[in-house]
Amino acid sequence: DSGVTQTPKHLITATGQRVTLRCSPRSGDLSVYWYQQSLDQGLQFLIQYYNGEERAKGNILERFSAQQFPDLHSELNLSSLELGDSALYFCASSVVGTGELFFGEGSRLTVL
Amino acid sequence: AQTVTQSQPEMSVQEAETVTLSCTYDTSENNYYLFWYKQPPSRQMILVIRQEAYKQQNATENRFSVNFQKAAKSFSLKISDSQLGDTAMYFCAFMGNNDMRFGAGTRLTVKP
DSSP, X not given: OOSOEEEOSEEEEOTTOOEEEEEEOOTTOOXXXXXXEOTTOOOEEXXXXXXXXXXEEOSOOTTEEEEEOTTSOEEEEEOSOOGXXXXXXXXXXXXXXXXXXXXOOOEXXXXX | OOEEEOOOSEEEEETTSOEEEOOEEEXXXXXXXXXXXXXXXXXXXXXXXXXXXXXXXXXXXXXXXXXXXXXXXXXXXXXXXXXXGGOEEEEEEEEOSSOEEEOOOEEEEEEO
C-alpha cells in the first residue's frame, strides 16, 4: 500500500460525458502528479500540483483540467469524453527532496 | 524537454539467469534522479531502484543493480537470479526540477 488513494477504481461512461477522478496523496506529501496510461503504452505526464499551485504541465488536453485543494487532495476533470480517452489514470505524490513518486492504484476509465 | 528512451520493447530471460534492461535519457540539467519502476499485471507501479545523479556509486537493491553512466546519459538495470515474479513491464524514469518523465517501457518475461 503506497498510501495514495484514488477513486473510483473503475468507471464506465459514454462519449461526450464528463467525469471526475479523485486522489488523496500520502500524508505530508505536498506534490500531486497525474499520469495517463493507455493500453500497453507508457505513462504520459499530464499535470503536477504543489501545495495547491500548478507546478508543471505536460500533454494535457484542453478538455481536461485539474486542481489541488487546501487539504491537498486533487481532482482530475475529464470532459467531452472521447473513445480515445479510455485509459488508466494514475495519481502519484512525492516526498520533497527524494524525487521518488508514490503511485495510487489508478482509476480505469472506459469510454463507450 | 527531457526524454527517456528504452530501446527494448520486449525481453525474455530464463529463470535464475541475469538480464539487463537499457535506458538512455536526454537532459541539460545537472542535478536529477533516475528510477526504474516495475508494473506487474496488476498494473500497480512499484519502485525498483533509485539513483541520484550526483552519486557516482551505482545503486543496488538486493538482486537489482544499475549501471549509471552520467556522461553517456545511460541508466541500465541489471536483474540477477531472475525469478518468475520479475515478469512485468519495466519503466525507466527521469526526474529533474519538476515532473517525472517515463520511457515507453520494456516488457520482461521470465521463463521457467
